[in-house]
Amino acid sequence: xxxxxVGIALGASLLVGAITPSxxxxxxxxxxxxxxxVYVNTSDGWVYCPLSIGTTGIITTGARCTFSxxxxxxxxxxxxxxxxxxxxxxxxxxxxxxxxxxxxxxxFSRDKFEFTGVGxxxxxxxxxxxxxxx
Numbered sequence: 001x002x003x004x005x006v007g008i009a010l011g012a013s014l015l016v017g018a019i020t021p022s023x024x025x026x027x028x029x030x031x032x033x034x035x036x037x038v039y040v041n042t043s044d045g046w047v048y049c050p051l052s053i054g055t056t057g058i059i060t061t062g063a064r065c066t067f068s069x070x071x072x073x074x075x076x077x078x079x080x081x082x083x084x085x086x087x088x089x090x091x092x093x094x095x096x097x098x099x100x101x102x103x104x105x106x107x108f109s110r111d112k113f114e115f116t117g118v119g120x121x122x123x124x125x126x127x128x129x130x131x132x133x134x
Contacts, residue, residue, distance in 0.1 A: 025087075025110065026085045026086075026087070027083050027084070027085060027086070027087040027089075027108055027112060028083065028085070029055065029056065029057055029082070029083045030055050031083060031108065031112040032053050032057060032081050032083050032089065032108075033053055033054060033055040034052070034053060034133055034134065035050065035051070035052050035133070035134040036050070036051045036052075036053060036131045036132065036133055036134065037049075037050055037131065037132050037134060038050070038051055038129060038130070038131045039129065039130050039131075039132075040101075040119075040127050040128070040129045041127060041128050041129070042125055042126070042127040043125070043126070044068075044069070044125070045067065045068030045069060046067075046068045047065055047066065047067050047068070047127075048065070048066050049063060049064075049065035049066075049075075049093075050063055050064070051063050051075070051093075051131075053081055057080045057081045057082050057083070058079070058080050059075055059079035059080055059081060059091070059093060060075065061074070061075050061076055061077050061079070062074050062075060063075040065095060071097075073095035073096045073097050073099060074095065074096045075093060075094065075095060076094040076095060076096060077094070078092070078094050079091075079092060079093045079094050080092060081103075081106075083108070087107060087108040087110075087112075088105075088106065088107055088108075089103075089106040089107075089108065089115065090102070090103060090104055090106060091103035091106065098122075099121055099122065099123065100121060100122040101119055101120075101121045101122075101127075102119050102120055102121070103117060103119040103129060104117065104118065104119050104120070105117040105118050105119075106129075112133070113132065113133040114130065114131065114132055114133070115130070115131045116128075116129065116130045116131070117129060
């Protein structure tokens with residue numbers, strides 16, 4: 001009977017370790033650097049935004065973000081992404097037309113080629129998002 005309890009305890013311990021971000025390899029700001037396709041889902045539709053992020057987290061200005069209603073907004077100066085060593089991150093993306101989005105609760109995948117999370121904008125909108133590194 002003891003062997004069964006040890007197996008259950010070990011299995012539970014492995015499960016917790018598998019889903020705890022601290023068990024992941026540390027992330028650095030450089031992991032976010034590169035070209036990303038970012039897909040945003042809002043209550044009004046979707047947005048596709050190809051972003052380039054520098055090694056310091058600065059998001060290149062002039063990226064064209066296309067909204068499902070046909071609107072195109074470009075990224076502005078001041079857009080950036082900050083990575084924490086726990087593979088969590090936050091980003092602020094300023095877009096033409098006065099739209100400012102805050103990507104919060106962003107989590108990188110273990111291989112650091114994807115991120116996902118939720119966010120909000122200065123107009124009261126809420127959204128979920130996924131980014132895929134090219």
